[in-house]
Amino acid sequence: MSAGADKKDSPLWLDRAVFLAHSVALEQEAADRMHELAETMAVHNNPALHELLSSLAAHSDSHALDMKALCRNETLPRFKAWEYSWPDDESPEIFHYSSVHYLMSAEDALQSALEVEQSAETFYRDIADNATNPAIKQLAEQFATEEQEHARSIANRLSALKAGFQNDLSKDPDQTDFDPPHTPE
Amino acid sequence: MNNLTIAMVGSGGTGVVTAGEMLLRAAAKLGLYGVLRKTFGPQIRGGESAAIVRLGSEIVTNLSGSVDLLLVLDWSNFQRFADEIPVTESTILIEDKAAGKYPANLPQPQQTLTLDFLGLAKTLGSGHSNLALLGYVTGWLGCTAEITELAIRHRLQKHPQETIELAITVALGGTQLQLEQPIPLKPVLPLPTHASGVNNEQNLWVANGNQLTGLGALEAGIRFVAAYPITPASDVLEWIAGEIESVGGHLVQAEDELAAVNMAIGAGFGGVPAMTATSGPGMALMSEAMGLAVASETPLVVVDVMRGGPSTGIPTKNEQSDFNLAVYGLHGDAPHVVLSSLSISDCHFTAGWAAEIASERQSLVIVLSDQFLGQSSQIMPPTASTGFSANTEQAILAQGEAGEPAPYFRYLDTDSGISPLALPGQPDGMFTADGLEHNAAAIPSPKAADHQQQLAKRLRKLDSLVESPHWAEVHGQGSLLLICWGSLYQVSLEAQTQLRAKGIDISVMGIRLLSPLPLEKIKQAMGQARQTLVIEQNQQGQFAHYLGSFDSQGLGPDQLSFHQYCRPGPALFSPVEIVAQVEKLIDTGMSSC
Amino acid sequence: MNNLTIAMVGSGGTGVVTAGEMLLRAAAKLGLYGVLRKTFGPQIRGGESAAIVRLGSEIVTNLSGSVDLLLVLDWSNFQRFADEIPVTESTILIEDKAAGKYPANLPQPQQTLTLDFLGLAKTLGSGHSNLALLGYVTGWLGCTAEITELAIRHRLQKHPQETIELAITVALGGTQLQLEQPIPLKPVLPLPTHASGVNNEQNLWVANGNQLTGLGALEAGIRFVAAYPITPASDVLEWIAGEIESVGGHLVQAEDELAAVNMAIGAGFGGVPAMTATSGPGMALMSEAMGLAVASETPLVVVDVMRGGPSTGIPTKNEQSDFNLAVYGLHGDAPHVVLSSLSISDCHFTAGWAAEIASERQSLVIVLSDQFLGQSSQIMPPTASTGFSANTEQAILAQGEAGEPAPYFRYLDTDSGISPLALPGQPDGMFTADGLEHNAAAIPSPKAADHQQQLAKRLRKLDSLVESPHWAEVHGQGSLLLICWGSLYQVSLEAQTQLRAKGIDISVMGIRLLSPLPLEKIKQAMGQARQTLVIEQNQQGQFAHYLGSFDSQGLGPDQLSFHQYCRPGPALFSPVEIVAQVEKLIDTGMSSC
Amino acid sequence: MLSAKQYKSGVKPIWCPGCGHFAVLNAITKAFAALEQAPEDAVLVSGIGCSSRLPAYINSYGFHGVHGRALPVAAGLKVARPDLNVIAMGGDGDGFSIGGNHFLHASRRNVDIVYIVMDNEVYGMTKGQASPTTPASWEHSKLTPHGPEVRPFQPCAIALASGASFIARGYSGDPNGLAHMLFEAVQHPGFAFIQVLSQCPTFCPEQKQWKETVHLEEVCTDDPVKAAAFLHGDDGLSKGIFYRQPRPTWPVEHPDTQPTNLRKSFEI
């Protein structure tokens, strides 16, 4: 249902305010989804994942704040959730529900986080490539670089984690589910 | 100490329930008896959970109400289980290093040991501290590596080979740890004489009451089951689903309970012994159709695995609060049979009996089981064949004049109250079964005489049931008679033992036939005791009210005089709780409820 | 003789029931009191039918159990009504020439008159012997032509003018015939003092209990009704359907009883007083949702107009056999209110009270009416306004710190047991009502403490009801206390009068509040009497068992000691039957059931 | 071989003169005669309503259950006793109002039974209230004084959407045509649904018009898309077999099922 499919006249390339509204929403939604997942892990009494996802969420929060600060003096258009021109169904920096599972490991979580940062980077890069409005082009380039930065830092965490696994086997190679479902109602 | 309660508590995904299942099986292989109770948080899966395993050298049928050994992999959300895992000063606690903070409001246990199960697992290439813990406990219990291994293999049989091997490695690592850092308590559990460990395993079963209800039903000849899932009855149905085809029957998953019960009635009308299983909300929906079974005299077994009520209530916990619905919940005067299963293994017997009664008396039989009986696993000797058989006796149709078939009276008023039943396919037995009042010839009739005849017949046909030797289990002799039903029976027997140790002898009666109530037998037993205490797990004392309702209203000499103690779930009754009530009654002459 | 029972019996299409309705109205216009009971064969329409009209100079609320005057247009199938129209030697019989053969097995009545009603009608150009019969009887009763005419016009108001005129002509022909061939019996029915015929008609009503149930509900503020037709409750719903829009409410015809009861719950949750009406099979289907009303504490009124059971049973006849279902038929511990209507006119009062209780206590209230009360028409003085009002009191939400709303506890544990209720639309009262067990804040909880708190609260909130002056009607003083409920109350009052004539004084208690049972009040009354007899119309003595279940089990001094008499339908209880039971009890100290 | 008449039980119908249900009764006896149905091997299962009284009038086994539950009783019976010819029946109130859920699920489950609904667009038995198929503006019931004001239920379209594999509509004015449909339905493997426009002269005298308005439609197809297009445009007064597409019936037999030791799984 997203309007992003039709690229030719994407308002993202033409209207700075529209572009910024998307940027704010992108960061905010990323943070909200990450908090939601972190909470879910808390509810499921998985403190490790809760902690990891919360820390990622905290980063997203600060990105969102930065973005809002940047737009402090702008009047941005208000979009309904479905009026954004995302390239896909959801904003690019969001964990898709089907990438989440209660058995997911820290590695899975970081891997997904890396992918969504990369997809955010692609999103901005694409705008930077296509926008004719120089102001948009410049901002998109800047944001793409920032996303690249986020991605790099997550990639670092991920390889540290992986390295850690090799050293102290802190990653569980054995994904067996020992926790059978039961029936609350 | 010849029995021992071990509770394992863990967080999302740690798998303590699986460890509990393995522990129970290892204990069985060791020749021990035991019971496993699982308990969970509100999440579907991946939430905190606990396994309570009680082991003994003699048969163990219920929980003790206290915990000897508490094994904690995760303290967060421990309070969810506080009702069920009472930590006392005498509890010995083993906690994982990674378990988090000891809860503030918990009493300090006798001894605490903090061990690094997670670290151990990780060292061995796994994240499963539950397995390290398992091996730690089985080692302490005296299981050989082989037994622990067999228990793991059994539970994980559908998993890949590497998973199984890794699991065994971790568990045996735990066993090793136990040698270095033993539990400050000796598992003085002498092996039962009949068993000597792993070689004798074939002699014992591990089963829960829901499965045994299924077994009892199928062995007695139930060949049609209609199912609508509901906690905690679903696994009766799921067990049957896996087996019924192999004996030539069918299970249908229905669209709702209304369909389920009516499907079972249809099959029963066809002469195929039929049942359905449900819990309170589902049985409430079945009420109208159960009345149809009564009026049309169609055999039907309905199993109600009770949970906490009213309404959706507390679906995963035990309560005995569907008694009223089972006994009184039909419209009109609708006599039917209500049984209660008296233990996990008795689920087998009672289901078989129910099937037999339903067919033999062309009647509705409700079986009250409960969440504890249904969902707790027990190590037990194989249950004996019940010998029950649900064979609907087909009418022998008389010949009339000149070889013509004589008129057939489906609802003939007989001495026994049981009328001759023709089954579809039987020539010359054609009739239309009816929930409308009818005469003996099955023709609708609103006449007073027909109504009274049919009502009386339907009541009378159940009368002789009270003569059945199966009406109750009665145990011991004492000046106090403790009356109970359902899962409280086994708890009461343990209370009886504890009281005997204190020099108090009581007799315990677990009533299996709740309706029609074998009143004379109960009165006789009450007559032999000085006092009677009726206990049950519901708020309003439903059974006690029922029993009291048979008092001949203070008019005759045979009044029913008894005390009662009742309280709702979700917490299970413990032997100690019953002991306290008995002592209180003896001391003060007063009961609490 | 100051009252008189007239039975009219006819065959397919003769319209004796219509004649009975006209007769009742003519009698009302004459200033008499009376009751009309209709009874039919199994055919939907056009089959044999009978109208029993009992008239008197003082209020008549029930039938006498005997027939003074039997008017027969058709003898075939008379045996269908034999249970309800007992012909005795003292019966006077008027039969139509065309009525056919006098039934062989009937006692010969005192006097018989054979007249040609059909011939008379034909002479006048009509086939309707029922109208000739009507005029014959109204004339004999002393109705002027004007009264007979008015009664006919009222009943036929939707018919074409010619039909009405012809009907009047035929009826007045019958009146004429009466002058020539009078009934060998004088209608010694002095006109009641308050009335003097046609001019005073505005002072009296003709109504049946089902309509009055509707009136009571609407007057008390019921503004949402969900309906699924079922005999004999449909006309509660049909009467309401015609009126509820005019008071700003809605009636929805639902797809089934499950929908009906849940719709009413939805409306009740919205703060709009709601009810549904049904009979046994329908109420059985409502059991699960009634439990939801209890657990979620949603106001709900369910009216059960009882018929013969079990199952489809005898849908058109009276019985009091849904007592068990009403009181006990919910799963879990589910305290709720059960009321019974004590007369046709009391249907008005009891429905109003039910509506008020449901709203005031946020509870389920079941009203037990029955087929006799519901479907019999009575001439009566207008019922007084009940003054009941179903106003759901909305929570006053506290202010918290700094003007922020304070947290709202929907299920707060209060002294009265009644928690503050916010209604949708009320800012800051947002909560989710739940049938899952919950804590005071309406959050799901399986904890023992929450469960016990909520269970206790839901029980406690009904406690003070037993203090209500409306709990029962008690009449007279005597050494014997007769306890009854529902439609038996009026019959018992007549029995009381008959006994007094024999020099026996009894007191009669009709219990309106069946649950929670006002036990202390009952005990007090029992204490004042030497003996107590409990009567009811069902096979198993459902109420008596219930009452007995409150015996403090023979342990205290306050045992409940009573005798009982019960029998099922379809035949109505008669005053004579009760008199006989009371006399038997006094003579022998024994009761029959 | 029995004649149609010999399939009558001798119990006298309580129906009103002119009731369409008589035609259904006759159609059944005629179909049974044509099928050479052994009386003891047929079971007629019904709910509650005028129509649901039918089983007692037929010389075969019958089950007169509770309101709305004919289908589950019939399905349970057929699954347990596949040797029997099981025919469920009832009225539009019984089948489409209180019994609507079972209608959906019987259609998709495809147990090999026939289901006849005698649709008179009214609750006859309880004195003429609106049923799901009553026209929205029919004002003759006190319970719905302005008419039900609800779109009537479309039995055949719903049967199709639910997966019924045989869908037909008959008319009580044409008992022979109905007998033929029934003959076909009994032989159809799986759930066969026949809606019968069965007049209720007592509460819906206007149904006399059906004699003029009911029309035959020879549209029988095995393509659900075509059938759907037809049924969603249909006026509700066409008669005929509309859809017929045999598919596997339930229960599916699993011939490899071996007798097992029920107790085996408990051994440790």
Added chain:
Amino acid sequence: MLSAKQYKSGVKPIWCPGCGHFAVLNAITKAFAALEQAPEDAVLVSGIGCSSRLPAYINSYGFHGVHGRALPVAAGLKVARPDLNVIAMGGDGDGFSIGGNHFLHASRRNVDIVYIVMDNEVYGMTKGQASPTTPASWEHSKLTPHGPEVRPFQPCAIALASGASFIARGYSGDPNGLAHMLFEAVQHPGFAFIQVLSQCPTFCPEQKQWKETVHLEEVCTDDPVKAAAFLHGDDGLSKGIFYRQPRPTWPVEHPDTQPTNLRKSFEI
């Protein structure tokens, strides 16, 4: 004006991580934000199931009833309180199995409510048994070891045949699209049905595929014949608003209704 986030109640969902029901929760908060919904004027009504836990998670009134009865509770509430925005919701088991009859009748009655079914093709809450929408060959439930072997229920086709006036299918992978549908549905006068493919990673991990297979279909029509042809050929994985044809809602108001004296009719 509240933000989407402010429509969350603060009660923590018990759902499994990755459960599609989270997406529905978010879609509702987004739609509410767009609708500027006053929290106190919305009521979410549900039955029993994982999905039915949703109302407690939203900052509005809620009613968590019994299994299968969300629709009648919602209809009763809306008829009694037309000022409220009433949204019924639940799972495929709740709505199509035990609640199937109410689905039919709510569709035809056309009370102005929205009905969201979170369809994960399974009974999540009771541990993964087959639901009416489960594929016939899905063998993962012990209750149906060979799979249900029954044709899956077609919610949208049945809604159409029953008379629903707004029919859509959403996907939990697309909460924004779903929010849009809901926004439209709330504003649609009459019964608006939204089937949501809402994955259950716990019991149906195979539903991850939906991410690839669900496809948008822009076929919205107001012609029932067209809609029927589309829905009877549909693969069940298309998303979009399929049908939209406003018609009079129930109850129909009768403005000429005068206050009457209730007691009048009893006078002789």
